[in-house]
């Protein structure tokens with residue numbers, strides 16, 4: 548699939564729930580969350596069918612996300628079924644990590660079960676090594692669970708594990724070096740992410756926004772000049788560098804300040820309530836659940852995908868005083 552701006556679509560991010568066991572300030576409001584009723588959420592059969600259709604259209608990478616995808620029962624079986632679809636090369640998972648160490652059967656962690664079911668790469672959110680700050684950011688005292696989740700992921704032997712840290716001035720700017728040391732000790736890729744206006748508006752303002760350029764400066768003042776790695780890509784929009792004198796890779800995701808951010812975009816998003824979104828930073832979304840539940844044929848659903856791809860914008864709208872129409876947790880980051 549290719550859009551009118553030359554983006555080749557090979558990557559579908561599939562959100563399977565809007566629910567979460569954390570309350571990250573940049574992702575969802577603190578106040579009581581109304582979850583979507585079950586009947587408005589795609590069943591696993593429906594998700595699987597849409598995933599198969601996307602794979603038939605050339606999507607080769609799927610990422611399961613949410614909300615917190617591991618809060619939904621049966622996720623391991625869903626992954627197993629997705630992994631049997633032809634055409635897919637890679638299944639990834641984005642998680643806050645807090646449930647990865649939980650045992651799904653005696654002595655088998657969630658991480659190991661997911662690995663066995665076919666997940667190849669895992670992105671785990673970790674914004675700080677400070678338990679107190681972690682609780683402030685996520686609204687939950689689950690730092691220890693997140694850390695043991697990371698250990699379980701390492702033990703499970705995924706092909707790739709990345710740690711994602713959202714940059715927040717005044718919250719975790721003193722954590723960049725400790726996070727780099729933490730990732731180095733475990734041989735994990737670490738990425739720093741600029742905060743995007745995808746949650747409630749008051750979260751993102753000049754006082755708490757930290758750009759990737761500033762983060763890079765902080766890192767370079769400690770380690771010396773980072774060495775660009777233009778040839779290294781992981782399917783996403785991060786730019787990667789090597790830390791001088793080490794084999795360690797760190798990435799920077801600058802949706803707000805990198806003007807070339809959208810050029811190589813290869814993504815579509817499927818929300819848990821059956822909307823196809825051609826871009827995270829745009830209001831455009833198209834309800835594929837409606838035709839799906841009205842009995843549309845595979846060919847009709849394929850055409851729906853193609854029409855959505857055709858509407859994919861050239862770039863996101865985040866820099867144009869963008870006000871989100873959904874919370875990040877309900878889109879699927």
Ligand code: SAM
Pocket residue numbers: 567573574612613614615616641642643670671672711712713740741742743744745746875876879880
């Ligand atoms: N619950 C999982 C997790 O936390 O990784 C998966 C869903 S979460 C929405 C996916 C990613 O989006 C996480 O790395 C999270 O840090 C990031 N994210 C959420 N809100 C964001 C925001 N306002 N700006 C930038 N990244 C954000």
Ligand code: SF4
Pocket residue numbers: 567568569570571574575613614615642643672685875876
């Ligand atoms: Fe939950 Fe992930 Fe959003 Fe945090 S970033 S509230 S863990 S979905």
